Amino acid sequence: MMHLPHALLPLLFMTGLGGALFSSSILAGATALLAIAGITLIFRKSLNQSGWVVPKELRLMHFAFWFFVLVSFCSWALEGFTYEGGKNLGTHARLILFWPLIIALTYSGIRARGIFTGLALISASVIIVFLMALAARSGAWDKLLNTRFGGGINPISFGNIALLGGMLTVTGGLFFVRSKRPLPATLMCIVGVTAVIVSMFSETRSNLVALPALLLLLLPLISRKLRIAGAIAILVIVVATIANSDRMSRSVEHLLEGGKLDTSMDVRIEVWGLAWDLFLESPLTGSGLGGYTRGVEEAVTAGEVPRKIGDCCTGHAHNDFLNNAATSGIPGILSWAFLIFIPLSVFSRHIFNKHAPTAHIAVAGSMVATGYLVYGLTEATFDRSLFLTFYLLVMAGLASALFTELRASCYRERKVRVSATVIAKNEEDHIADCLQSARLVADEIIVLDSGSSDRTAEIARQYADIVEVTDWPGFGIQKQRALEKATGDWVLSLDADERITPELAREINHHLADPDADAYKLPWAVTIYGKRLDFGRSGRAPLRLFRREGVRFSDALVHERILIPEGRKIRTLRGRLTHYTHRDFGHSLEKSAKYAWLGSQEKHRRGKKTRTMIYPTLRGLMTFIQVYFIRFGFLDGAVGYLTAVTYAQVTFNKYAGLWTLGRPTQDNRNTE
Template identity: 75%
Template sequence: MLNPRLAFHALLIIGLGGALLSSSILAGATLLLAIAGMVLSARKSLYKDGWDKPKELRLLHFSFWFFVLVSFLSWALEGFDYEGGKTLGTHARFILFWPLIVAISYARIGARTTFAAIGLVAVSVIGIFLVTIAARQGALGQVLNSRFGGGINPISFGNLALLGGMLTIVAAMFFVRETRGGLVVLFFIGGTAAVLISMLSETRSNLVALPFLLIALVPLVGKRLRIAGLIVVPMLVAGAIITSDRMSSSLNGLLHDGQLDSGMEIRLEVWGQALNMLRESPWSGAGLGGYTHRIESEVAAGNLPEHFLDCCTGHAHNDLLNNAATSGIPGILSWALLIFIPLAIFGRNLSSRHAATAHLAAAGCMVSLGYFFFGLTEATFNRTLFLTFYLLAVSSIASAMFTELSASYVRNRARKVSATIITKNEEDHITDCLKSARLVADEIIVLDSGSTDRTVELARELADVVEVTDWPGFGIQKQRALEKATGEWVLSLDADERVTPELAREINDHLADPDADAYKLPWAVTIYGSRLDFGRSGRAPLRLFRREGVSFSDALVHERILIPSGRKIKTLRGRLTHYTHRDFGHSLEKSAKYAWLGSLEKHRKGKKTRTMIYPTLRGLMTFVQVYFIRFGFLDGAVGYLTAVTYAQVTFNKYAGLWTLDRPARFEKS
């Protein structure tokens, strides 16, 4: 019986590799993978395997479904127009993103399979070119002197052939690290050939995108080669422009006659129409079918030539302007998120010292950059081939990148680590906290502040040092614990936190050969049965550091770790689970305590709040920041409750500060 995981590998290879051979191959493979992902989601198969869902993938998922949501609302506002419905049918494919992620992650598809699939894109480009020459009985000159489109729209073919070729070159560079000489040669030759063939399409956006795609290769090469790249990249681009008859004639006409060619003049006209639609309806746009109806009405009124009906009714030949015209400002936002969220996530991993991760990140950046520049002269997300390729490429590269990241933490730490924990009445948490700390710590130090439950008794069973002291405040108490540490590195934990196995493997891997002097550990706040990935719960507090020269501030609450200047700080990916409170009653109690301590701390520093307007505004600003700016809404109902709680704490803190200054004013009067 065929292993389902192997079947998923095959579907990905067939889907991406056959995209330019037939859009049906791409669509069919994508749909089959998505259906498999839906089945796996229903069975919770991936979670049963212990999958730690990366929050970055959740953010990517949001960018895809938000685009679909905006399109649906635009279609609904225009009255469910037939033309708009056809466009929505194309955009709706993006809702398959998460099922694709589930299927690809379940199959543990990594860099090798992903790059093999990408390499087949270049193979198909070369194959299409050779078949075309053979069909014309070897008339190479005839093929070279016409816009080559491989049997489909030359723009679509040229853009995807260029992207596939450049991605294949990234694959070749990956196989250099894998020391697979034969594959390096094949992939490099194939990728270069695909790039050259793509230029035969005479697609101008290719020449605009080419330098940026080449720049995306720079992080993958050594420092000397990077300097050489500053010379080579402009030379390659200049050569591509000179050898492009269409681009050369366009530039000559612009420079000598001051006129653009007819193609660009038409685009400028439709772009102007799109901008007018945005001005007329900035918040809703003209509707998904509104652009088509506008062009048709303008032609009927004699304001536009009739040939606009043949070239320009479906979209505005620019992704940004097309979304602006049809969906207004929300459409602009949805397009920006769809391009720049993937670009940011991939870009953050370009500097990874794990070769597979860095190369996949470069490939992901190329996809987003390519679509950004292709979208300058084409509405790529209104064409099914473009859209489906983006969907499968981003989901496969992102899933493979995080699979590779998870598998890359294999080294054992070579530095002694002391874990420090302060406690008071934490018998519900202390055992699990200490067991998780032992995954990364050689020494565990617990300072208790007079617990009246079994905290100290339980701590002595697992910790190396347990002492009972008074309570001077968070900062001073953590400094006392730090002074007892003997390890070169210190991990400062709270009793309600846990080091996850994934984070433990990552810490141990990094401390085999530290690449920084301190590390921030991302929180995973867990309350009411939900893990929060966003809002303030998505913060990454500094918890792991080289002990020498480090101290804690003496703050009563919200103490800071004081790192000497000049030291390097990095953020790890693994999660520090934070069980912030037991129930809602505990949440109210803890929030009130922290708010009042915050008031006292600010009062101690001489801060003042003169009116109650300020606490109110700060509370509202906190809610907006946590719920909207930091994507807290992605955490559902619990995310909303958390945002309100943070806003209340902020209000109480500054209202408390206002009250602390009242007696002094009364005495003066």
């Protein structure tokens, strides 16, 4: 079978970015070719065969992109598949290429160096376009600077992308500084700063709003001692930039002198009002993808708004939030928010990562999301094909490189002694795999068996250092017993149906080479019916790894807690703790009933009460909403739905059981 050359894919990525400001067709063509390569790799299952495990964060970002397209399609369908709406959908539909792009770029193995080289080509193209324009005017600076420079395209689009490209290039320059590669570091910083300066010739006011936000994102990449000086420098740069912007200066003068905004802002405010009125008319569905255009045309015809609005602003509402609200209602607002804030949350959590490539990519990804958030205040960026395709390709490249770097960032060996503790009963199907996985990070393994009637204890003795058979006093007390037998500096507390994945093992060993916390939470990956769940109940990250000194377990019968001394730092790792919750549906029902009843007894022991059956019903419903919707359990398909219903049932049974415990029993009634 013929394989795609790895080097070709990064080349396409760089071509798309470098050619974006020369021609949007270059950007679109490179994106399409990369997507075709990704689709081919998906059908061949090339990444699966290499053992690639899909990060749940990428699945979440994928949801954000296709949800935006889905909402747009529904809006188009509800308005009757109009021509105007179809054009907008054609632009939005490009976002469904996100996953093929992720596959192609992950397959290529592109990392920080390749990503920042590609991003630097954006700045290089900005400079080339500017020099070409200057040469066309025979070097006449005054002619060039007396107009809003747009490099042959819309000045707003040029200015926004040039600013973002310049700041991303500076971020790459700082990465090469940290990598001790002075030549590329110097070149990137010079090219990046030059591109930022050129972007200001577009006289785009949103650039002046975005600039301080983008500059502030650079602060985590410099030493703490320099951050105050850096913040002062940012303030000086922003003030100087605004002072040298003729367009912004005139706007401020008009505002101070007459209390009025300039004409372009007046138009925008009027357009925003129209969009908001359209939203209020149909908040649940919006007016349709072409509804805003029809609304403006009707308002102009009726004389409700000036003719100039019809000449300039029929395509979109010059604001992402309001444009999506007007055309798609509340679902449109959600789709826009997901498209901006889900990537922002994925990248921003790694900004302070000690691994330099990861931290710099995280800053770059946060810049893109932040830039589009700010640009979207005065433009409908996702209704412009250049803006949307640029966002799609850059986000795919940065996300792919981020998780490639994260996998490469865990390489150190732990320097502390770790004891793994496991409690078990009738777990012969699980115990061997559990203990073998624990050995990846543990020097000592302790198993307490609560009187199993199968071969659990016998199998455990093949892998564990200490195996004891005891009575069953409840989860909390039993885990405390196991903890008291541990001798390691750190303790890993596992259940028999849990596994430490190789990726998590590398991460644990890496962190324990120089611990940056006193305890770590390990995110669950519930695995049932042949499917790994990434969301819903898997959204939880139980505390499992901690310094032994001063720690104990609560004495709860079920849902015990690890009691960490006050003041100790707790962090959450990325790697997944695989959790095989039950063998089959029958076992699920049995286990759920057991846990629900133990939970009822525990709450009753603590004096809790529920007086009506309304409360158990509401709690069950709230659990379903939390697991299935708030924690995105619906992304796990049919198994995710079944899991949400199961947990809702457990919650209902727990509080219903508590209600029965507060009722008089047959034995204490007065009977005739």
